[in-house]
Amino acid sequence: xxxxxxxxxxxxxxxxxxxxxxxxxxxxxxxxxxxxxxxxxxxxxxxxxxxxxxxxxxxxxxxxxxxxxxxxxxxxxxxxxxxxxxxxxxxxxxxxxxxxxxxxxxxxxxxxxxxxxxxxxxxxxxxxxxxxxxxxxxxxxxxxxxxxxxxxxxxxxxxxxxxxxxxxxxxxxxxxxxxxxxxxxxxxxxxxxxxxxxxxxxxxxxxxxxxxxxxxxxxxxxxxxxxxxxxxxxxxxxxxxxxxxx
Amino acid sequence: xxxxxxxxxxxxxxxxxxxxxxxxxxxxxxxxxxxxxxxxxxxxxxxxxxxxxxxxxxxxxxxxxxxxxxxxxxxxxxxxxxxxxxxxxxxxxxxxxxxxxxxxxxxxxxxxxxxxxxxxxxxxxxxxxxxxxxxxxxxxxxxxxxxxxxxxxxxxxxxxxxxxxxxxxxxxxxxxxxxxxxxxxxxxxxxxxxxxxxxxxxxxxxxxxxxxxxxxxxxxxxxxxxxxxxxxxxxxxxxxxxxxxxxxxxxxxxxxxxxxxxxxxxxxxxxxxxxxxxxxxxxxxxxxxxxxxxxxxxxxxxxxxxxxxxxxxxxxxxx
Ligand SMILES: Cc1cc2nc3c(=O)[nH]c(=O)nc-3n(C[C@H](O)[C@H](O)[C@H](O)COP(=O)(O)OP(=O)(O)OC[C@H]3O[C@@H](n4cnc5c(N)ncnc54)[C@H](O)[C@@H]3O)c2cc1C
Ligand SMILES: Nc1ncnc2c1ncn2[C@@H]1O[C@H](COP(=O)(O)O)[C@@H](O)[C@H]1O
Numbered sequence: 001x002x003x004x005x006x007x008x009x010x011x012x013x014x015x016x017x018x019x020x021x022x023x024x025x026x027x028x029x030x031x032x033x034x035x036x037x038x039x040x041x042x043x044x045x046x047x048x049x050x051x052x053x054x055x056x057x058x059x060x061x062x063x064x065x066x067x068x069x070x071x072x073x074x075x076x077x078x079x080x081x082x083x084x085x086x087x088x089x090x091x092x093x094x095x096x097x098x099x100x101x102x103x104x105x106x107x108x109x110x111x112x113x114x115x116x117x118x119x120x121x122x123x124x125x126x127x128x129x130x131x132x133x134x135x136x137x138x139x140x141x142x143x144x145x146x147x148x149x150x151x152x153x154x155x156x157x158x159x160x161x162x163x164x165x166x167x168x169x170x171x172x173x174x175x176x177x178x179x180x181x182x183x184x185x186x187x188x189x190x191x192x193x194x195x196x197x198x199x200x201x202x203x204x205x206x207x208x209x210x211x212x213x214x215x216x217x218x219x220x221x222x223x224x225x226x227x228x229x230x231x232x233x234x235x236x237x238x239x240x241x242x243x244x245x246x
Numbered sequence: 247x248x249x250x251x252x253x254x255x256x257x258x259x260x261x262x263x264x265x266x267x268x269x270x271x272x273x274x275x276x277x278x279x280x281x282x283x284x285x286x287x288x289x290x291x292x293x294x295x296x297x298x299x300x301x302x303x304x305x306x307x308x309x310x311x312x313x314x315x316x317x318x319x320x321x322x323x324x325x326x327x328x329x330x331x332x333x334x335x336x337x338x339x340x341x342x343x344x345x346x347x348x349x350x351x352x353x354x355x356x357x358x359x360x361x362x363x364x365x366x367x368x369x370x371x372x373x374x375x376x377x378x379x380x381x382x383x384x385x386x387x388x389x390x391x392x393x394x395x396x397x398x399x400x401x402x403x404x405x406x407x408x409x410x411x412x413x414x415x416x417x418x419x420x421x422x423x424x425x426x427x428x429x430x431x432x433x434x435x436x437x438x439x440x441x442x443x444x445x446x447x448x449x450x451x452x453x454x455x456x457x458x459x460x461x462x463x464x465x466x467x468x469x470x471x472x473x474x475x476x477x478x479x480x481x482x483x484x485x486x487x488x489x490x491x492x493x494x495x496x497x498x499x500x501x502x503x504x505x506x507x508x509x510x511x512x513x514x515x516x517x518x519x520x521x522x523x524x525x526x527x528x529x530x531x532x533x534x535x536x537x538x539x540x541x542x543x544x545x546x547x548x549x550x551x552x553x554x555x556x557x558x559x560x561x562x563x564x565x
Contacts, residue, residue: 091357123339215386
């Protein structure tokens with residue numbers, strides 16, 4: 001089985017978000033970037049298929065050279081090779097078009113992604129990619145088994161889970177639950193050394209114009225101070241009469 | 247030209263966000279001086295949508311669609327958009343909506359923006375405001391394609407009544423090959439889900455252990471709310487994964503979010519900030535959650551919460 005894991009390179013979860021150029025651009029100054037947390041679950045599951053079922057694992061990202069540390073980290077975790085499509089990740093559908101172009105000429109059996117990127121939170125790439133490729137698609141995946149070409153997956157739904165069956169090739173968008181938190185991989189020294197020798201191929205992107213553009217950003221308004229109440233009676237009173245939420 | 251809204255239902259009943267999506271669609275139809283068309287799939291009371299301004303309701307009724315299949319539903323929405331010559335297609339950004347919308351946009355070769363929270367500030371260029379950076383910021387995003395797909399965030403625009411006399415039509419789209427088959431659904435029967443809840447009661451590591459979760463459950467029950475937890479609580483196995491809320495867990499956009507024994511780490515707040523009113527109950531007055539909350543009680547959860555449950559029972563019996 002050939003697996004492709006799509007990696008999004010995003011600001012670390014603790015990052016303070018700021019903008020420059022009169023709020024027209026994200027300010028990456030001083031921001032630490034990491035593998036998108038949802039993608040880590042998918043990558044860890046891919047490693048399980050590699051170790052238990054002999055799958056090969058390629059990681060791919062769409063972005064400029066600054067995204068390469070996340071690919072190197074994925075190689076250190078155990079991916080076999082990496083691809084960077086040298087194009088700006090402008091919007092989800094455009095990223096999907098870039099990925100689809102590479103996938104069409106490489107025939108992967110399983111495409112793993114995260115449920116959403118924690119930067120622009122589009123939750124767009126996996127669904128768009130599956131549609132472009134006409135592959136089966138499962139979102140919000142919290143459990144995945146594969147036998148031959150048949151896929152059994154559990155998907156998170158409101159208030160529970162759903163068990164789904166489908167066939168490869170498929171696009172599966174993962175999240176926490178796909179593997180346990182404790183089974184996420186941290187690169188060790190040997191992995192880091194080996195990663196240096198593994199292939200990281202840079203491919204040119206295709207011409208693709210996006211239909212959406214972020215023209216400006218805004219931060220939430222400063223919140224007024226928290227009202228400290230000293231009794232539960234007072235709390236019930238303010239929630240009922242002032243906030244009107246109960 | 248028209249604006250098309252997919253009005254989502256489950257087991258025949260509209261979800262609350264369906265009414266919000268139709269209200270939102272009405273606003274855009276007015277901005278564009280055009281008709282609002284609502285699409286329903288196996289909904290029992292389709293005519294309810296006229297209360298929120300739909301001019302025409304197109305109804306799909308088909309037994310094979312009793313379980314939600316993303317590929318089939320996205321194909322139906324795309325066919326409706328083509329038939330109705332829709333310029334704007336609105337799909338809620340709930341879990342099912344997020345599942346189908348990128349496919350709809352791809353089929354229609356449309357631009358797509360999810361988690362939108364306001365009516366367009368401008369229709370030319372078409373500009374919407376959406377949540378980004380896990381609620382730490384908003385983007386103003388222009389959509390330049392002829393057809394635009396908008397994902398509407400829950401509890402953002404609100405439900406607005408606008409009575410219209412709607413016409414109703416049956417719609418018989420081609421049913422796509424599903425590709426993915428549902429074999430079982432496991433739901434916690436009788437419990438309110440975090441996605442649907444107006445009130446969410448959430449517990450953190452301050453509750454000390456799973457044996458104390460009756461406090462959270464009893465409080466949620468008197469309030470008719472859902473229960474949730476911080477990430478370490480689900481990592482420790484005190485609560486199931488699907489209750490973990492925050493930046494890397496479930497997003498919460500309820501009217502009321504009560505955080506008990508939760509410190510208020512940036513990753514937790516990022517996922518719950520979209521809630522309208524946040525209440526914190528924490529023994530430590532320095533806990534960061536106090537900076538993010540509207541109301542707070544400094545106190546021991548094991549004293550405050552039982553009192554709160556008792557007083558709310560009294561409150562409920564009077565109101
Ligand atoms: C990549 C990444 C992603 C993350 N994503 C998330 C996420 O999505 N969601 C999330 O929640 N976290 C997330 N976290 C973890 C986050 O950083 C915090 O560690 C976590 O939110 C803390 O949980 P807590 O508030 O329950 O526990 P603690 O930080 O231990 O806080 C417990 C609180 O309980 C209070 N307390 C103690 N006893 C009592 C009492 N008797 N009565 C009342 N209060 C009491 C304490 O004063 C304290 O404030 C993430 C972290 C990382 C690194
Ligand atoms: N620039 C990118 N390169 C490769 N994969 C991406 C990129 N952006 C998003 N993805 C994948 O798509 C998933 C959903 O991202 P998004 O649609 O941006 O919310 C992520 O978890 C990644 O797996």
